[in-house]
Amino acid sequence: MTTSKIIFASDFAPIRNFADMMRDEPERIYGDLLEPLRKADYSIVNLEAPLYTGDRHITKSGAAFSGYPEHIGSLLAGGFKTAICANNHTFDSDVEGFFKTRQLLEKNGIACVGAGANLAQARLPQEITVNGVKILLLAISEGEDMRGATENTPGVRPWEPEVLAEQIRQAKGKYHAIIVSAHCGLENQPFPSFYVYEAFRLWAEAGADIIVGHHPHVPQGMVQFGKCPAYFSLGNFAFYQPAQLFYRKLGYMLEMQIDETGIVSHRPIPYKIREDGLHLLDARETADFNALMGKLSAPLQSETGARQAWNAVLAYNGVQGFCDELEKIRQTMLDNAPKGAAMLRNRVCCMQHRMQWIDGMNRIADGTIDDAPAELVELVRDFLKREVEK
16 A cells, blocks of 8 residues: 655745745755655645735734745746645735735645635645545635625635535545644644634544644644544744744645545644754754654643633733733724724734624633633743743
């Protein structure tokens, strides 16, 4: 029986300090990650930027950015065959930027999944056949900044867990494996929002064979829902962030071995992100990473633990954190009304922010905002404060 090796990498964005390197030396960004990438039978990546700038970037809650058509060479150098476009930056150069990017991808033999001209197209899965192994790939995101597709307008596949679960049920038994890609969750936190945990469990129960999360910019842990492994966040990939925070400079690719019986094995391939690109961890660093994954995964092994971990995120934020965010939005509204409006709209409409506020306000109102295991609150503090050693 033939086994297919699949690699899933998270956020790829040819921006900031990596932009010139990814244009002029397309392979260099991957460093010694090139070896595992080239040994894969098929590789998937989350394309976290349009490859076209156009006349403008949209006004949105967070940063808007884009690469250029020349950056397609770096995707090709990594051997990627599929680009996940269900994320919060696909439409940063508006609708034109998306269609130009999709056209460029398809011209170069790279499939685009998770976004489209309308909701029906954004929902379309991708069928992948590798060495006779039939795989179905489904991609979903939160449709931030009102960029979720509708019946008549372009966008990414929006957050619709029940619809996706039914799609999984209908596909079960027709493929050797069903992979779900989910771009979701509160950024920079070590533990998933509880609504993410619930959605991943729903998809696992519907019949997904493996679930891969990304968007939080830091690595998160995993849990086995029955036979389905669920990884909540791979962290950053070829995505440069100037903040010298340790966990934003640490990520992992996911390697899956799949045959006609389903997922045979799965393992993280951890790396660090430095000024000159990506680097596999050495033996000591790998041991530290494995210990970290153990700590991040431990509370997720039960619903009670997952709730406690999320409550630790809310507790660390606390009343003052919510007040600070309100003041930031208010001041931005005064200084730049469109930007401030986009920020407030996102807190109301985007699932990750809405659930943070709903859950946080409920716990403040009933006096339980500080009720969370101290060791988990301390882990959250470390994630938000620890810097890269110089």
